[in-house]
Amino acid sequence: MHPSLADTRPSIFWLDQPGASEPAEPLTGSHTADLVIVGSGFTGLWAAIQASEAEPGRHIVVLEAETAAFGASGRNGGFCEASLTHGLGNGLAHWPDELPTLLRMGDENLDGLLDTIDRHAIDCDAERTGAMDVAVEPWQADELRQGAGECDRLGIDADLLDTDEVRSEVHSPIYLAGLWMRSGAAMVDPARLAWGLRDAATSLGVVFHDHSPVRSIRRTDNGVEARTTRGSITADRAIVATNAYRKPLPRIRRHVIPVYDHALMTEPLSDGQWSQVGWGNRQGLSDSANQFHYYRRTADGRILWGGYNVIYHFGGRVGPDVEHHEPTTETLARNFFTTFPQLEGLRFTHRWSGPIAATTRLNCAWGTTHGGRVAWAAGYTGLGVGASRFGAKVALDLVDGGTTERTELEMVRRRPFPFPPEPARWAAVQVTRSAIKRSDRREGRPGIWLRTLDRFGIGLDS
Numbered sequence: 001m002h003p004s005l006a007d008t009r010p011s012i013f014w015l016d017q018p019g020a021s022e023p024a025e026p027l028t029g030s031h032t033a034d035l036v037i038v039g040s041g042f043t044g045l046w047a048a049i050q051a052s053e054a055e056p057g058r059h060i061v062v063l064e065a066e067t068a069a070f071g072a073s074g075r076n077g078g079f080c081e082a083s084l085t086h087g088l089g090n091g092l093a094h095w096p097d098e099l100p101t102l103l104r105m106g107d108e109n110l111d112g113l114l115d116t117i118d119r120h121a122i123d124c125d126a127e128r129t130g131a132m133d134v135a136v137e138p139w140q141a142d143e144l145r146q147g148a149g150e151c152d153r154l155g156i157d158a159d160l161l162d163t164d165e166v167r168s169e170v171h172s173p174i175y176l177a178g179l180w181m182r183s184g185a186a187m188v189d190p191a192r193l194a195w196g197l198r199d200a201a202t203s204l205g206v207v208f209h210d211h212s213p214v215r216s217i218r219r220t221d222n223g224v225e226a227r228t229t230r231g232s233i234t235a236d237r238a239i240v241a242t243n244a245y246r247k248p249l250p251r252i253r254r255h256v257i258p259v260y261d262h263a264l265m266t267e268p269l270s271d272g273q274w275s276q277v278g279w280g281n282r283q284g285l286s287d288s289a290n291q292f293h294y295y296r297r298t299a300d301g302r303i304l305w306g307g308y309n310v311i312y313h314f315g316g317r318v319g320p321d322v323e324h325h326e327p328t329t330e331t332l333a334r335n336f337f338t339t340f341p342q343l344e345g346l347r348f349t350h351r352w353s354g355p356i357a358a359t360t361r362l363n364c365a366w367g368t369t370h371g372g373r374v375a376w377a378a379g380y381t382g383l384g385v386g387a388s389r390f391g392a393k394v395a396l397d398l399v400d401g402g403t404t405e406r407t408e409l410e411m412v413r414r415r416p417f418p419f420p421p422e423p424a425r426w427a428a429v430q431v432t433r434s435a436i437k438r439s440d441r442r443e444g445r446p447g448i449w450l451r452t453l454d455r456f457g458i459g460l461d462s
């Protein structure tokens with residue numbers, strides 16, 4: 001075992017702090033509502049807040065299998081980005097004509113999100129630091145230069161940093177270049193954001209029931225009925241915001257699969273260690289290989305370090321049995337010290353993982369069922385902290401039956417290419433993972449498998 005992992009606890013850093021919302025009573029008996037929302041991660045919470053701010057007095061009930069922030073929303077890196085397309089490159093590849101609109105909507109979404117944090121005084125250490133991609137190989141530096149050209153063309157606030165500039169910003173001997181999107185991202189404490197959103201929704205009159213997994217949703221004469229083990233809600237409409245989890249709409253799994261992403265948290269760095277690292281502007285960082293790390297500073301002086309390997313478990317299994325993967329944790333720890341060799345001796349206190357819901361186009365998909373009475377939004381891949389607010393808004397548009405600028409987007413109207421059924425699904429993911437690794441070893445050049453997937457607009461990422 002890597003020495004830095006000797007005292008690491010299998011525990012989610014963000015949830016290992018006081019301040020969690022008190023769990024609400026589970027649902028018992030039969031009730032009615034105007035809108036029932038299934039899941040209280042970011043998508044469900046944003047759906048509840050935006051629906052009740054748009055229409056005060058609408059009777060909204062949220063049913064959650066565990067408690068708020070149990071899923072990906074309490075386990076992520078806290079990069080809250082404006083991008084709705086899992087980054088600029090993916091947006092250009094899929095929706096080049098729509099991209100200026102998507103960029104505008106993404107900026108409006110991030111502004112609206114930060115405004116809600118302010119209005120409801122949510123204490124989640126939100127800082128609009130921006131995010132910077134760094135190149136650690138020459139081919140990645142070339143790609144960053146191309147990216148800077150696209151930012152220029154599209155009017156995105158971004159600075160290209162050469163080797164000296166990027167190393168003086170953050171002191172890593174392996175950096176060759178950086179592309180810093182200065183205003184397009186904030187860093188947040190995701191658990192405190194989720195708990196704060198839940199409190200805000202409660203103050204707006206939204207009713208929560210925790211430990212109330214929804215087993216089924218069925219159509220009734222006037223709406224839909226969501227059933228849990230001990231109760232039911234009959235509502236006019238429903239939104240399903242369960243992202244990587246299978247129930248209660250298994251059909252989402254045609255387009256959305258759970259892949260596990262892993263993260264580590266260091267102990268707090270001393271002032272001396274921070275002076276060896278620099279990073280005074282506190283921006284979120286990601287390296288630019290196909291298998292990439294994301295990393296950031298926390299408010300209490302630690303470094304969160306995650307990503308690199310995504311793992312799909314046969315049959316799309318999720319849950320505690322599949323959350324620990326020692327080889328991935330070891331690789332993450334070793335790679336940390338390649339980036340920051342001056343921190344040798346630093347230890348990791350927490351390790352954890354969580355299911356990101358991936359689509360073949362790497363961003364959210366939407367759909368309606370039950371005669372249009374139920375809408376779902378899922379599959380942000382690794383970029384849903386900010387985009388989930390937009391995802392929830394689109395789900396509300398869809399379930400309320402309105403035509404809006406959002407519902408007219410090609411990105412919303414067209415579903416991603418579906419995944420094949422098992423066992424082909426598992427095999428396809430493994431072959432793609434190997435091809436991605438090979439491509440990184442060959443200066444980013446895709447082999448025949450990745451080129452074929454590309455032609456169909458299919459990808460796999462975290």
Ligand SMILES: Cc1cc2nc3c(=O)[nH]c(=O)nc-3n(C[C@H](O)[C@H](O)[C@H](O)COP(=O)(O)OP(=O)(O)OC[C@H]3O[C@@H](n4cnc5c(N)ncnc54)[C@H](O)[C@@H]3O)c2cc1C
Pocket residue numbers: 038039040041042043044063064065066067068069070071072073074075076077078079080081212213214215241242243244245246247248261262263294306353354355356357378380381382383384385386387388
């Ligand atoms: C390790 C990791 C790092 C990440 N890093 C980032 C990052 O830095 N930036 C970024 O933008 N994104 C990141 N992401 C992705 C981001 O966290 C997600 O896209 C986002 O949180 C999705 O929110 P959600 O509400 O849709 O899903 P979730 O947070 O997963 O919420 C779904 C909820 O539904 C509940 N549920 C499931 N089934 C039922 C049922 N039958 N009945 C009732 N409730 C049910 C679950 O308990 C859960 O609370 C990361 C994800 C992971 C796992």
